[in-house]
Structure formats: structure tokens, C-alpha cells
Amino acid sequence: MVSFDFTYHRPSSIEEAVQLFASLQRQGKTPIYYSGGTEIITLSRLNLVFADAVIDIKHIPECQSFDISQNQLVLGTALTLTAIEETNAFPLLAKAASEIADRTARNQITLGGNICGQIFYRETVLPLLLVDSDIVIAGKSGVQQRPIHEVFQQSIQLQPGEFLVQVKMNAAYLTMPHVHMKRRKQGKVGYPLVTVSALKKGNELRTAFSGVCPFPFRSPKVEEMLNARHLPIDARIDYALQQLPEPILDDIEGSAEYRLFVLKNTLWDILTELEEAER
Amino acid sequence: MSSSSKCEIPLTVNGEKYSVIARQADTLLFVLRNHLGLTGAKPGCLNGDCGACTVLMDKTPIKSCMILAIEAIGKSVTTIEGLRDAPIQRAFVEHFAFQCGYCTPGFIMNAHALVESTPNASEPIIEKWLESNVCRCTSYFEIEQAVKSVLAEKQASKD
Numbered sequence A: 001m002v003s004f005d006f007t008y009h010r011p012s013s014i015e016e017a018v019q020l021f022a023s024l025q026r027q028g029k030t031p032i033y034y035s036g037g038t039e040i041i042t043l044s045r046l047n048l049v050f051a052d053a054v055i056d057i058k059h060i061p062e063c064q065s066f067d068i069s070q071n072q073l074v075l076g077t078a079l080t081l082t083a084i085e086e087t088n089a090f091p092l093l094a095k096a097a098s099e100i101a102d103r104t105a106r107n108q109i110t111l112g113g114n115i116c117g118q119i120f121y122r123e124t125v126l127p128l129l130l131v132d133s134d135i136v137i138a139g140k141s142g143v144q145q146r147p148i149h150e151v152f153q154q155s156i157q158l159q160p161g162e163f164l165v166q167v168k169m170n171a172a173y174l175t176m177p178h179v180h181m182k183r184r185k186q187g188k189v190g191y192p193l194v195t196v197s198a199l200k201k202g203n204e205l206r207t208a209f210s211g212v213c214p215f216p217f218r219s220p221k222v223e224e225m226l227n228a229r230h231l232p233i234d235a236r237i238d239y240a241l242q243q244l245p246e247p248i249l250d251d252i253e254g255s256a257e258y259r260l261f262v263l264k265n266t267l268w269d270i271l272t273e274l275e276e277a278e279r
Numbered sequence B: 001m002s003s004s005s006k007c008e009i010p011l012t013v014n015g016e017k018y019s020v021i022a023r024q025a026d027t028l029l030f031v032l033r034n035h036l037g038l039t040g041a042k043p044g045c046l047n048g049d050c051g052a053c054t055v056l057m058d059k060t061p062i063k064s065c066m067i068l069a070i071e072a073i074g075k076s077v078t079t080i081e082g083l084r085d086a087p088i089q090r091a092f093v094e095h096f097a098f099q100c101g102y103c104t105p106g107f108i109m110n111a112h113a114l115v116e117s118t119p120n121a122s123e124p125i126i127e128k129w130l131e132s133n134v135c136r137c138t139s140y141f142e143i144e145q146a147v148k149s150v151l152a153e154k155q156a157s158k159d
Helices: A015-027 A036-047 A083-089 A091-098 A111-116 A125-131 A220-226 A231-242 A256-276 B028-034 B089-092 B104-117 B125-132 B140-159
Strands: A007-008 A031-034 A055-057 A066-068 A072-076 A135-137 A141-147 A163-170 A176-181 A192-202 A206-213 A213-218 B006-013 B018-021 B053-059 B061-063 B076-078
Touching: A015 A135, A031 A072, A036 A141, A036 B028, A083 A111, A091 A125, A091 A176, A091 A192, A091 A213, A111 A125, A125 A176, A125 A206, A125 A213, A135 A256, A141 A206, A176 A256, A192 A256, A206 A220, A206 A256, A220 A231, A220 B006, A231 A256, B006 B028, B053 B104, B061 B104, B089 B104, B089 B140, B104 B125, B104 B140
Parallel strands: A007 A055, A031 A055, B006 B076
Antiparallel strands: A066 A072, A072 A163, A135 A141, A135 A163, A176 A192, A192 A206, A206 A213, B006 B018, B053 B061, B053 B076
8 A cells, every 4th residue: 555645647658658757757747667567566565765756667669578689679668578578589688587585566667777776786787787788768859768777876866857778799699698587595585695696708607696785786896806817717816806896795694604605605606617618 | 548547447356347436546456455355465564575465467577566457458357366276276275375365365375477488487486476476374384385286297298
């Protein structure tokens, strides 16, 4: 039950959505873009989100796009995680999506909603960081395509009135060797202790993390250490873990020490798997 | 949409057309139970975790506590009341797949969608789907057996 009232709006075009947002703001309202809505409804119940107008972007055709060509994959941000998993156009993203929440919830949770979520795991971002994807953003200055590394810094960086329309990535990345490992304290559904996505581009290993710090990240310093192939694997991992952007999380899901233990072993498994595949 | 907090919401539930005056912020679960008197979908965690409120929307299972009723306009909603002696209902009885029964409507709706959409579901697929629902009486083994029995019946009728 949402404890406050809002008006619901269902635009059918990007322009309509952007104009609606501006017009609602001019009326003194607090509008919010809405896609799968799962997090907004959940957090509203706890009074952690407030809006008096929601703008449902699911019915905007560009937000539902799914287009794969020789050079590029385009995914609309209103595609559900189930759709991302079942179409399997980008297997690493499909794997990451398939591990979020549970099967029924994934019928509602959308790609854009996961990227923009307040709950900090946002695990679909990991593959998108690894393939240097571009994000298409709509706002009052029109529709722009920007690199994810510019738009996503710990969390999505949007101006008021902007929303995510699509994610684009170079098709060459889609079939590169990859691993996605989500480690939970127990069970197969729920938040991770740590999640690591890895992709191998030639000899270069790329890694992105969730659950390690209170934001998903990809770090050039961590990758530099993991790619120091003249060192043994355990030394590469130890040096990489000294380069984390923030102290490791210590919360109810797991202590910092336990997370570190799990992370070390996960990185060992990933490096072993991807490097053994070379032989 | 109207700018007042309440509006008329036309819904199609179990093949019947309804029109309710509800808050635009009301969840589908709330409207099903409090406006239409369809109390089969259960409020459990109200947080999208337990699956007791699962209903079908255009044959896809969704958690009705995490979707607005107004989003269901133009969709076909099926609740446990809309199933009429579906094979999965019989299988739950035959396999004693419930104890207190509170989670049962949600499990049945999810399992019904699974057997109808994926008649050749493998063990990992069955497990993945059933992970969406929680049974505090821990009838998981019997529930899985019930699902498998319906899938086996479907397979046998095809052969």
C-alpha cells in the first residue's frame, strides 16, 4: 500500500514524457519517472520515496526497443529482466539479469529501473560497464547518447526531468568470454555478498563489482593488478584488493572480513576459469 | 488521466469486466481484495518477496503487491478465483502440497503459468520459477512433486 496519493500518467512518446515532467514541476508537483515500479512501490510503503505524480515510460516505443544488428545491440530501458534473460542477445547481461530478485519479480523489474535503483546493487550495470556501453537519455535538451562511464559514477547521474531511453553496445563484445558470479550468504534468491562480472577482451581482463562497496564499480586500478600476468594469481588478487575504491562493506548481509574472504575466492575462480579457457 | 487522486479504473479480471473508483496509487492487490472482493491473492510481505499475492497478467505471473491497479488497464488479469479445476489445483490436493494454505494461491498461480507456458520445463527451470514463492510450512517438496506430476501428464497426453 502506497501511503500517499499520486496521479498516474502514461505518455506514449519521449517528447510527451519530458513535457509532462516539466509541466507537472511547473504546477509545483514532484514527478517521478516510473518503469517496472517495483522499487518505487516498495520504498513508497516505507516512506523512502515520495512523488505526487508518476510518469510511466513503459508505453514509449523507444523504451521497449530490442534491436540487434551486425554492429550494435540496442536495448530499451523498459524491457523486463525476464525479456533480457530470454532473448539472451548479450549472454553476460542475461546471466546478470537472471540472478536479480526472483523469476516472478523479474517479469516486472526493468533494465532501466535496475540501473537507476536506489537499492545499491544494480547488478545489470556491471556488464554494461564492461562493454563500455552508451546510454541514451531524454530530457529537456533533447535526446543524447552518452558513454556509461560518464553517466554512471557510483549511481546514475541524471538532471531533473531526464530519463533513460536505451542502452547501446558494440556487438563485438557480445560473444567475448565472460563469467558472472553472484555469491550470497545463503539461498538462491536475494542480495549478494559480492557479485563479480568479468569479460575478456583479447588478453585484457575486465571486471566489475557489486556488493563490495555501496555502489557498483569498475576500476582501472583493480584491473591493472588483475592483468599483471607476470605475477602469480594470488598476488594479483591481493594487489587488486588493495585498490578498491572504498573500504569493503560491513553490514547485515556480511561482515567486511567475510566479504573479503568470499571476494578473494570468487576472483580466484574467475581468473582460473577465464585463463584456463586459454589453454 | 484525472488529476484527482481517485479515478475510474476499468479492469478485466477472470474474464469479467469491472470498473472501480480507486486511488491511482492503489496496488492491484488492494483493488482485487478491497474493491472486487477477490481475496484469493494474499497480502504477505507486501514487499515483493513472498509471492503470496501472485496473479497472472496476460498469462504472466506478477506480484500484485508491486504493481498499480491502474497499470492493469487493457490487460487480462487472472486470480486463483479464475481457475476452474485446473490440473495444477488437483495436483496440489493429490500431492498434499500445502499445510496452512496461505501461500497456496500464489504458488498455484505461478505453477499454473509455468506448466501452461513451459510444458517441457526442466528441473532447473521448475526450481527457478518456484523460488519466487515462499512457504513457511515448508511444503516445497510436495509442491515440486505436484508441478512435476502435471508436466508428466501433459507429456504423456502428447505422446
